[in-house]
Amino acid sequence: MARVRLSVAERREELLRAAIEQIEARGVAAVRIADVAASLGVSNALVLYHFSTKEKLVAAAFTYAAEDDLAHLRKVVGRRTTALRRLRAAVRWYAPTGQAKGWRLWIEGWAVALREPALREVTRELDKQWKAAIAGVIAEGVAAGEFACADPAGTALRLTALLDGLAVQLTSYPGAVARSRAQEWVDEALARELGLDRKALTERER
Numbered sequence: 001m002a003r004v005r006l007s008v009a010e011r012r013e014e015l016l017r018a019a020i021e022q023i024e025a026r027g028v029a030a031v032r033i034a035d036v037a038a039s040l041g042v043s044n045a046l047v048l049y050h051f052s053t054k055e056k057l058v059a060a061a062f063t064y065a066a067e068d069d070l071a072h073l074r075k076v077v078g079r080r081t082t083a084l085r086r087l088r089a090a091v092r093w094y095a096p097t098g099q100a101k102g103w104r105l106w107i108e109g110w111a112v113a114l115r116e117p118a119l120r121e122v123t124r125e126l127d128k129q130w131k132a133a134i135a136g137v138i139a140e141g142v143a144a145g146e147f148a149c150a151d152p153a154g155t156a157l158r159l160t161a162l163l164d165g166l167a168v169q170l171t172s173y174p175g176a177v178a179r180s181r182a183q184e185w186v187d188e189a190l191a192r193e194l195g196l197d198r199k200a201l202t203e204r205e206r
Contacts, residue, residue, distance in 0.1 A: 008050075011046075011050065012050050012060075013064070014040065015036060015040070015047055015050055015051070015057070016060060016061050016064040017064075018036050018039045018040050019031070019036050019057055019058065019060075019061035020061050020064070020065055020102070020105060021039065022035045022036050022039060023058065023061060023105055023108060024102065024104050024105045024108075027108055028058055028108050028109075028111075028112045029112075031054075031058075032054070033047050033048060033054055033057065036057065055116070055118070058112075058116075058119065059116070059118040059119050059122060062105075062109050062119055062122045062123070063122050065102060065105060065106075066122055066123075066125065066126040069102075069126065069130075070126065070129055070130070072093070073090060073093075073094075073129075073130060073133055074133070076089050076090045076093060077090055077133050077134075077136070077137050082141070082144075082146060083137050083138070083140040083141030083144060083146050084141055084146050084147065084194075084201075086137050087134065087137045087138060087141065087190070088190065088201070090133070090134060090137065091134075091159060091163070091186060091190055092183075092186075094130070094163055095163050095166065095167075095182070095183065095186050096163070096166050096167040096170045096171065096179075096182065103167045103170075103171045104171055106123070106167075107167070107168060107171055107172065109122070109123050110123060127160070130156075130160065131153070131156040131157060131160055132156075134152075134155075134156040134159065134160070135152040135153045135155070135156040136152075138152035138155055138156065138194075139152045141194070147194035147195055147196055148194065148195040149193060149194055149195065155193040155194075158189070158193065159189060159190065159193065162185070162186065162189050163186065166182050166185070166186070169182075170182060187201060
């Protein structure tokens, strides 16, 4: 069956999605241009036409994944509801026990970013925008009198550190921490940062 002719933008998106899948399955070090091409039934030359090197393809794939995650985050924090509801929804989505996908991808990305400046910028920008969004919602909640927090930026950093650390544990060492226990830790940390007890955290969402 003949392949549907795609526009340049559509083809790039198809290649980026395929690259993300291959990176998650094989890891950055092992993935090849040939793997991405084979997964779509296209030639290596086609992939190289859009991305002249593997390094450029990998960096573009992580950028695409980051933009997708940030778009979802903006949707969550932009909902018309209380700051507490939005904050807890964002944290629960981002947590390794939530619905966010691609933790294996990002753990790979962090490791490679230690030696790849281009990828380091992608992961740094994602981290920066995530923390800014969380700090912004916290500040809104404080202004509205929903909870107390003297340092929204510090709270965003501490929550992110906890979530990222749990993601490494749950993804790299399955069974090391029960998912339910990890979620309890996240809820407890969030409540503590906002000056609430855990029970009040859930009750105020109703």
